[in-house]
Amino acid sequence: MEKLFANVRAFFLLCLFLGLSHVALLSSMGPRFGEAMPQVVKGDGALAVAFGDARETISQAFVHKADSYFHGGIDMECDHLAEHGNAAHDDDHDHEDCHDEHDRGEAMQGAFDPWHWINSHVRAPDVHRHLGGGETIELMPWFWASVKADPHNIDAWSTTWYIANNMMKDKDLALRVVTEGLEKNPDDPELLICRGRTIYDNGRGEFAAAREAFSAAVAAAGRMLQRGGSPDERILKARDFAQAYLDDLEKKASMEHGSGGR
Amino acid sequence: MKLFARQVCALVKLSFVELWRRNDIFALVLLGLALMVPLSMATPFGAEGASRYLDEMALLLVWGFSLFIALGTGQRLFPPEFESRTIYPLLAKPISRGRLLVGKYIGAVAASWSALAFFYVLFVASVLLRGGTFAAELPQAIVLHFAFVALAVSVSLLGSLLVSASANLTLSALVLVGMFFFGRRLPEYAEGLNPALAWVVKTVYAIAPHSEFFDMRQRLVHGWGAVDGGVLVAVLAYAMWYVFVVILLADVVLNRKRV
Numbered sequence: 001m002e003k004l005f006a007n008v009r010a011f012f013l014l015c016l017f018l019g020l021s022h023v024a025l026l027s028s029m030g031p032r033f034g035e036a037m038p039q040v041v042k043g044d045g046a047l048a049v050a051f052g053d054a055r056e057t058i059s060q061a062f063v064h065k066a067d068s069y070f071h072g073g074i075d076m077e078c079d080h081l082a083e084h085g086n087a088a089h090d091d092d093h094d095h096e097d098c099h100d101e102h103d104r105g106e107a108m109q110g111a112f113d114p115w116h117w118i119n120s121h122v123r124a125p126d127v128h129r130h131l132g133g134g135e136t137i138e139l140m141p142w143f144w145a146s147v148k149a150d151p152h153n154i155d156a157w158s159t160t161w162y163i164a165n166n167m168m169k170d171k172d173l174a175l176r177v178v179t180e181g182l183e184k185n186p187d188d189p190e191l192l193i194c195r196g197r198t199i200y201d202n203g204r205g206e207f208a209a210a211r212e213a214f215s216a217a218v219a220a221a222g223r224m225l226q227r228g229g230s231p232d233e234r235i236l237k238a239r240d241f242a243q244a245y246l247d248d249l250e251k252k253a254s255m256e257h258g259s260g261g262r
Numbered sequence: 263m264k265l266f267a268r269q270v271c272a273l274v275k276l277s278f279v280e281l282w283r284r285n286d287i288f289a290l291v292l293l294g295l296a297l298m299v300p301l302s303m304a305t306p307f308g309a310e311g312a313s314r315y316l317d318e319m320a321l322l323l324v325w326g327f328s329l330f331i332a333l334g335t336g337q338r339l340f341p342p343e344f345e346s347r348t349i350y351p352l353l354a355k356p357i358s359r360g361r362l363l364v365g366k367y368i369g370a371v372a373a374s375w376s377a378l379a380f381f382y383v384l385f386v387a388s389v390l391l392r393g394g395t396f397a398a399e400l401p402q403a404i405v406l407h408f409a410f411v412a413l414a415v416s417v418s419l420l421g422s423l424l425v426s427a428s429a430n431l432t433l434s435a436l437v438l439v440g441m442f443f444f445g446r447r448l449p450e451y452a453e454g455l456n457p458a459l460a461w462v463v464k465t466v467y468a469i470a471p472h473s474e475f476f477d478m479r480q481r482l483v484h485g486w487g488a489v490d491g492g493v494l495v496a497v498l499a500y501a502m503w504y505v506f507v508v509i510l511l512a513d514v515v516l517n518r519k520r521v
Contacts, residue, residue, distance in 0.1 A: 069314065069315075069484075072484040072485075072486065073480040073483060073484040073486075074480075113449070114496075115446075115467065115468075115472055115475075116446070116449070118472075118475050118493065118496055118497060118500070119445075119446040119472075119474060119475065121489055121490060121493040122406075122474075122475055122476075122477070122478060122481075122489055122493060122497065123446075123480055123481075124480050124481060124484065124486040125486060125487075134311075137309055137311045137312045138312050138313070138314045138315070139312075140306040140307060140309050140312050141304065141306045141312050141315040142315065143306070144304075144306030144307060145306075160307070164307075164309075170309075173307060173308070173309055176307055176308060177307050180307070
């Protein structure tokens with residue numbers, strides 16, 4: 001009996017020792033490695049926990065898939081969608097630099113290759129085409145999957161907004177997209193610009209709301225730039241873009257005042 | 263000839279019964295439904311009307327399931343007969359090994375085709391239920407898919423006579439799926455390799471079964487239209503020649519096998 005008590009006592013002492021040393025170790029590692037090993041999972045939900053930073057890669061893969069859909073299921077080296085997705089981008093670009101796989105394949109072939117011949121004819125023809133108008137709804141599921149995988153993929157959010165706003169001409173959908181994007185990324189200057197542009201282009205005369213969004217974008221960009229480090233070119237561009245819209249709005253407002261006064 | 267037809271009919275019937283009794287197809291259909299129903303109910307950002315992603319997913323499942331069925335059916339043609347020794351009464355009847363091989367192969371292909379036809383009926387039904395239309399490219403896509411299944415069964419049949427079941431299924435799936443996704447890019451990959459490795463890759467490109475020839479999903483999903491008749495004939499001729507050579511090899515292996 002005495003032996004049993006001795007064993008139990010030894011067991012409790014061992015547990016106490018291990019517990020205390022565990023606490024001591026954690027408290028000493030926290031300040032030392034807190035910065036080096038942040039134990040924080042970005043985002044929320046099961047995806048964030050399961051995939052961690054791999055979500056960014058998965059998200060990009062979905063964007064790539066959407067780009068392929070935009071070209072009729074063909075993988076092309078074409079920045080059309082990506083460039084337009086940048087909120088601080090003003091339209092038109094030509095496609096002289098766009099190349100598809102067919103071009104590469106043809107360029108690589110020397111002697112006649114019957115397998116290549118069959119492949120190139122079974123697959124989609126050698127035509128560079130883009131989805132347009134209402135057809136672009138087909139891209140939405142892939143962008144939706146992309147932002148679900150990584151809610152901080154601003155490119156994906158802004159490209160989705162561009163498709164809804166400029167291609168589908170569905171301003172309500174565009175506002176829904178950008179509102180959801182801002183919920184996940186509050187104060188992101190590019191998304192604020194997207195919001196401002198939709199409201200500004202709406203033709204509903206909601207200039208006050210548009211001004212509010214552009215001002216918020218300028219302020220958010222300023223805060224980001226103040227954080228130090230080398231200034232991000234995209235943030236600088238976004239700030240200038242938002243400021244240009246604000247100046248335009250001021251000009252319009254002063255013209256309205258002027259015409260009203262006369 | 264009449265006798266051969268009767269023997270083949272008996273073997274085809276046997277393959278049908280075996281495949282549909284196993285309930286593999288129904289399990290696959292349930293799996294497909296479990297994946298497709300939630301997908302079809304999704305409305306990304308509250309926007310309705312996108313359908314191509316559903317078509318693509320459904321076709322990918324049809325391809326995956328058909329490959330699963332084809333490889334399994336091809337694999338089960340001879341090894342169980344050897345293990346249970348039922349090959350002896352089969353060969354004791356006035357039937358040659360070559361005839362048995364061809365008969366069993368035709369039976370397996372017919373059974374796999376019936377499963378594929380069932381999957382396509384479900385696919386077309388799902389398209390029509392979503393308010394879609396019957397694509398003009400669909401008959402061509404189905405014909406090429408049928409040819410692919412015939413090729414996959416032959417590859418699996420040859421493998422079943424050479425290696426164990428698990429090795430055969432793994433290797434056949436690796437080759438067919440690998441060629442399906444990367445086959446057309448092999449010459450590109452060979453460009454950057456050292457000469458010896460490049461030769462290996464080019465040899466694989468020359469002789470491996472080009473399953474990507476039969477894949478018309480891109481045309482079907484994105485509405486690129488049908489392929490030229492000449493191309494269709496070329497692909498079917500490729501499939502026929504490939505199957506002929508593989509079955510010939512399987513015949514040689516079976517004839518040399520000590521039963």
